[in-house]
Amino acid sequence: MEVGYLGPKNSFTYKAASYYFDDSSLQPYSSITSCLNALTHMQVDYVVVPIENSLEGSVHTSIDGLFHHKDIKVYKEIILPIKQNLLVNDLTIVPEKILSHPQAIAQSQHFLETCYPNVLIEQVPSTTFAAEYVAGHPDESVGAIASKEAAEEYGLEILSENIQDNRFNQTRFWLLGKQPFKIDDSNIQKLSLFITLPKNTPGILHKVLSAFAWREIDLSKIESRPLKTELGEYYFIIDVIIQDNIPLVEHALEEITLLGVTYQHLGCYSIVIKE
Amino acid sequence: MEVGYLGPKNSFTYKAASYYFDDSSLQPYSSITSCLNALTHMQVDYVVVPIENSLEGSVHTSIDGLFHHKDIKVYKEIILPIKQNLLVNDLTIVPEKILSHPQAIAQSQHFLETCYPNVLIEQVPSTTFAAEYVAGHPDESVGAIASKEAAEEYGLEILSENIQDNRFNQTRFWLLGKQPFKIDDSNIQKLSLFITLPKNTPGILHKVLSAFAWREIDLSKIESRPLKTELGEYYFIIDVIIQDNIPLVEHALEEITLLGVTYQHLGCYSIVIKE
Numbered sequence: 001m002e003v004g005y006l007g008p009k010n011s012f013t014y015k016a017a018s019y020y021f022d023d024s025s026l027q028p029y030s031s032i033t034s035c036l037n038a039l040t041h042m043q044v045d046y047v048v049v050p051i052e053n054s055l056e057g058s059v060h061t062s063i064d065g066l067f068h069h070k071d072i073k074v075y076k077e078i079i080l081p082i083k084q085n086l087l088v089n090d091l092t093i094v095p096e097k098i099l100s101h102p103q104a105i106a107q108s109q110h111f112l113e114t115c116y117p118n119v120l121i122e123q124v125p126s127t128t129f130a131a132e133y134v135a136g137h138p139d140e141s142v143g144a145i146a147s148k149e150a151a152e153e154y155g156l157e158i159l160s161e162n163i164q165d166n167r168f169n170q171t172r173f174w175l176l177g178k179q180p181f182k183i184d185d186s187n188i189q190k191l192s193l194f195i196t197l198p199k200n201t202p203g204i205l206h207k208v209l210s211a212f213a214w215r216e217i218d219l220s221k222i223e224s225r226p227l228k229t230e231l232g233e234y235y236f237i238i239d240v241i242i243q244d245n246i247p248l249v250e251h252a253l254e255e256i257t258l259l260g261v262t263y264q265h266l267g268c269y270s271i272v273i274k275e
Numbered sequence: 276m277e278v279g280y281l282g283p284k285n286s287f288t289y290k291a292a293s294y295y296f297d298d299s300s301l302q303p304y305s306s307i308t309s310c311l312n313a314l315t316h317m318q319v320d321y322v323v324v325p326i327e328n329s330l331e332g333s334v335h336t337s338i339d340g341l342f343h344h345k346d347i348k349v350y351k352e353i354i355l356p357i358k359q360n361l362l363v364n365d366l367t368i369v370p371e372k373i374l375s376h377p378q379a380i381a382q383s384q385h386f387l388e389t390c391y392p393n394v395l396i397e398q399v400p401s402t403t404f405a406a407e408y409v410a411g412h413p414d415e416s417v418g419a420i421a422s423k424e425a426a427e428e429y430g431l432e433i434l435s436e437n438i439q440d441n442r443f444n445q446t447r448f449w450l451l452g453k454q455p456f457k458i459d460d461s462n463i464q465k466l467s468l469f470i471t472l473p474k475n476t477p478g479i480l481h482k483v484l485s486a487f488a489w490r491e492i493d494l495s496k497i498e499s500r501p502l503k504t505e506l507g508e509y510y511f512i513i514d515v516i517i518q519d520n521i522p523l524v525e526h527a528l529e530e531i532t533l534l535g536v537t538y539q540h541l542g543c544y545s546i547v548i549k550e
Contacts, residue, residue: 038354054506072298079506169506205497206481206488213481220507222480224332224498230443231329231354232495 001025004035004044008128010150016078016173017048021273032061036069039176046075046177053082053171055107060172063225063237066266067194071268074192076175080274084164085107087131087144087156095119095159099130100145108145112161131156174269188268190220190242191249196227198260205236207259212251217245242268276300279319283403285424291353291448292323294549305400311344314445314451321452328446329356330382330439338500338512341541349467350544351450355549359383359439360407362419362431370394370434375420379388381531383420385534386438406431409419420444449544463543465495466515466524471502473535481512481533486527492520517543 003021006013007028017026026045031033035047052058066072084104088095097120098112104127105112112121126129130144135154143159144150151158197204212219221239240249253263278296279287282303292301302319304310310322327333341347359379363370372395373380373387379402380387387396399405410429414448418434419425426433472479496514512520515524528538 052501052506054501055503056455058502060332161537166503170506172506202491202493203484203488205494206484209478209481209484213478216477218477219480219511222499223509224496226329226332228330231445231447232326233329234496235499 002027002044004029004038004047005031006035006049008126010128010153011083012080013048013050033065034130036065040069046175048173048175051172051174054205055169058223070264072176074174074269075177076269077271078173079170082169082171083162084145085158086149086163087146088152089138090161093141095143096141098143099124101127101131104145107164107169110165120250143234187270188242189271191242191268192266193238194264195236195238196262208256208261212254215248215252217249277302277319279304279322280418281307281310281324283401285403285428287355287357287446288323289356308340311340315344316538321450323448323450326449330441330444331378333498345539346453348414349449349544350452352446352545352546354370354445357444357446359420360433361435361438362421362425362426363434366432368416370418372397372415373418374399374408376402379420382439385440397521430468446545462545463517464546465516466543467540467541468513470511470513471537483531483536486530490523490527492527
């Protein structure tokens with residue numbers, strides 16, 4: 001079995017994927033788009049991609065990609081805490097330059113502004129790249145923002161730990177595939193849908209939400225994304241909480257179809273939250 | 276009068292701003308955050324920033340920035356068509372590398388994947404930067420994705436025109452300020468709100484939409500953004516269509532307040548669509 005993920009090795013997506021798959025089946029891809037394409041072209045059996053971060057919001061490449069790859073389904077959601085650390089070769093080093101991926105830099109903004117206001121911050125393609133660079137340049141006063149796993153992998157020291165701005169920093173990842181997935185699929189907790197509303201129908205979103213609300217079906221998320229046709233045309237991603245209410249959800253979906261709404265069923269799945 | 280905008284000169288934001296202000300009052304800023312800070316610290320009277328693109332969706336730095344700068348109001352919306360082009364020094368060049376701003380790259384994704392699948396795509400700070408780089412490196416086989424105006428400004432040739440994925444590619448810009456704006460403010464067409472829902476109240480978004488729907492108040496947009504507290508906590512940006520219904524809108528806002536919703540009024544404004 002081959003499983004693609006947003007690489008490189010030791011990325012947070014790698015960490016999410018390695019809870020379910022051995023290293024021998026994991027295959028890094030350099031972008032979310034190439035992960036989804038690999039799945040569509042059957043080069044891999046499953047892929048793991050990030051979907052949403054609690055500070056940065058939805059990962060649009062993933063959401064929009066899934067909207068346009070209609071045969072891909074969600075099998076599982078994995079939620080990981082995202083902890084960033086400042087790594088160096090030697091604890092006596094005073095960094096003159098700090099490298100990391102733009103998102104890790106954004107997540108550690110407060111720490112950097114407070115502790116290293118005059119240090120050069122340089123964007124590199126990944127946190128792993130940053131750690132590898134630091135390990136390969138012991139003569140430079142340089143630090144990397146990356147995970148503890150990256151510190152272990154590259155033999156670096158942790159100068160400051162948990163430097164991200166918010167202790168609730170978490171990312172949701174989805175395990176995606178085109179064929180049934182076997183692990184622990186009895187415990188369904190959520191269903192995700194893409195919904196496209198009929199044009200020029202005022203109040204239609206309200207009617208869609210009514211179909212769920214009067215059946216006491218909770219939605220944990222609703223977000224609009226552009227249809228990429230013209231300004232003001234959107235599709236919606238809706239996450240429905242599943243708890244002994246599957247027949248009611250089915251009725252709600254029948255009803256919104258009668259209202260002229262089209263929907264794309266992304267799958268029912270369980271959620272795993274890691275510490 | 277000083278007006279800040281997301282620069283550099285000849286950016287699409289510059290074009291939007293220059294419909295209302297002379298070059299002599301326009302002041303480029305290198306980021307949306309620095310535009311908003313300049314306005315807050317009264318270094319400028321107004322700023323113009325991008326809010327939403329029809330392909331890419333909302334500009335989160337603008338939306339999230341406004342959510343945290345509560346005294347800034349919207350005075351006007353300007354909608355511009357966004358046309359991207361592949362620029363080179365010489366039409367005989369076969370580009371081995373293409374530079375542009377991440378958003379222009381994203382807008383031209385289909386073109387790049389189809390015509391230049393194996394070419395290195397490099398992100399640079401702006402489309403203007405890309406055009407300037409190409410002009411300054413005639414010995415390199417390099418192209419820039421940028422506007423026709425940039426081609427003129429830097430004496431570049433247009434290798435492919437209108438390469439954006441969709442011919443309806445448009446961007447909404449907002450003119451923002453802290454003091455009343457005089458131009459053409461009689462013709463109010465829209466009102467924008469940030470809405471924060473009370474916690475743990477199932478179906479509350481449905482109730483908020485009901486308050487508008489049963490009064491036949493149309494919403495042209497609703498979008499969620501993370502509150503940056505924890506996963507699953509959002510605020511919403513809602514655009515309300517204004518047409519002889521201001522008393523009804525006021526009643527709807529009173530009612531949602533009684534439901535425990537808090538809202539931030541971003542202003543009522545007119546919309547100008549440029550060809």
